Amino acid sequence: MLGRQEGIPLLKADTTGILGRQEGTPLLKADKTGMLGRQEGTPLLKADQQDGRPIYYDIYSVLMAVGITCLVCFGVSLFAMQTKYDFTGCGGFLFVGVLVLFIFGLIALITFPWVPIPQTVYAGLGALLFALFLAYDAQLVVGGKRHELSPEEYIAGALQLYLDIAYIFLFILQLVGSRGN
Template sequence: MSNWNNPGYAPPSGYPNQQYPPYPGAPQSGYPQPGYPQPGYPQPGYPQPGYPPSGGYPGAPPHGYPGGDQGYPAAPQPGFVPQPTGHYGHDAPVQQGEATPFSHRTDMYGTPYEDDSVKGFDFSDQSIRRGFIRKVYAILCAQLCVTLGFISWFLFHEPTKRYVQNNPALWIISFVVMFVTLIAITCCGEVRRKSPTNFILLGLFTLAESFMLGCTASRFNSQEVILAVGITAGVCLALTLFAFQTKWDFTTCTGFLFVAIIVLMLFGIFAIIFHNRILTLVYASAGALIFSFYLVYDTQLMMGGKHKYSLSPEEYIFAALSLYLDITRIFLYILTIIGASRN
C-alpha cells in the first residue's frame, strides 16, 4: 500500500504546499520557482467586459442561425438537394433538372444541342469559338487552293483543256461523285463528325467540285476567268468582314433564303428552256445576290455568339463545306455574268 493512503503520512519537504504524493521524476524542492506566475497576471480587464456576448454567438438562436438578422445564409431544409452552380453562357445559374449546358443553343434547323458530341462545350467561350473559326478557315483555304490549281491547270494547259472539252463524260462522273459526297456530308451527322471519314469525304467532294469548275472555266477566256476570280475574292472578303461586324442577325432568315433558292432553281429551269442573253444575265445576277446572302448567313452560323442560331464546334467540316459552296457559286454566277455581258 502506498504511503499516501496512510493517514499519518506527510509528504517530504520541498514539494509545493506539502500536498503532493511522491512519484518518479517528481520536481525537487523549490518548485515552482519563486515569483511564478508573474505579478499582475492575468492582465487587468481580461477577459473583456461583456464577453461572451449576452445575445449568444452571432447567428445563433434566438437570432435563428443560419439566416438570421446577421445576414448568414439560410439553413438547409430537411431533404435539401444542392443545386449546381455556374454559368454556361446563361444569364442565371443552372437549375436542377436543366438540360445540358449547351441546350440553350439550337442549330440551323432549330434542334437543341443535347447530343454527347457537344456536352461540356460552352460555345460562348472565346477560346473555343476562335479555335473553331481558325480550323474552318484553314480547311476552306486548302479547298480554295486545290480549286484554283485545277482552274489554272485546265485554263492554261492546252492538251488538258482540249481533252476535258472532248470528253464530257468526265464532267458527269465528277458531278455524281460530288453529289454523293455532298449528300453524305450534309445528311449524315455521325459521318461528318467522325475522323478521318469526314476528311476523306470532304477531300473527294473538293476534288470533284474542282474538276467541274476547271471544266467550266476552260470554256471561257482566260481574262474573263481571272476577272471573275478577282471580283469573287473582293466580294467574299467584303461580305465576310460585314458578317463579323454587323449587328444584324442573318441566322433568322432561314425561311427567306430557302424560298429564294427554290425560286432561283425554278427560274434557272425557265432560263434553260427559253435561252436568252437577258434571262441569263438576270438569272446569274439573282444567283450571285442570293449566295452572297448565304455567305453572310453561313459565316454568322459559324461565329455563334450573339446570333440566335449557331453551329456546334464539332461541325467544322460542315461549316467549311457551306462556305466553300457559297464562294464557288458566287464565282460561277459572276463568271456567267462576265461571259454573257461579253457575248
C-alpha cells in the same frame, strides 16, 4: 467537253446534288460517319462541276471574275462579322430563294435556251443569293448569334464557306465572262 449551253443542265444537276447532300440530311449532322461521307462526296461533285469551266472564257474575264469574287467575299464576310443584324434565322428564306432560282433556271433553260438576258438575270440572282448564303454561313461559323455551329461542325462550316465562294465565282464568271476563241 461540253460547250457552254450543253453544260448548263449538268451544272443544275450537280448543284442539286450538292445542295441535296449538304442540306437534305439533317439527321446525319449529329452522326460523325454520315458527316464524313457528306464531306468526302461533296468535293467530288464540285470538282466535276468546275473541271475546265474557266477554259471556255478568256483570261481577262476569269481574272476579272476572280477579283470581283475576292472583293465581294471580303466585303460580305466583313459585314457579316461586324453587323448587329442576325442572318442565322434566315435559313428558310434562303432555301426558298434557292427553290425560286432553280425553278427560274429551269424555265429559262426550257423556254429561252439561247437568249442571253434570262441567263444574265439567272447569274445575277445566283450571285446575290449566294452572297447572302456567305453572310449566313459566316455568322454560323463565327457564332455569337441566335444559331451557331458547334465545335464538331466547324469542318462542315468551312466546307459550306468554300461552296458559297465557289458558287459566287461561277455566277460572277457567267456574268462578266466573254468566251475566248
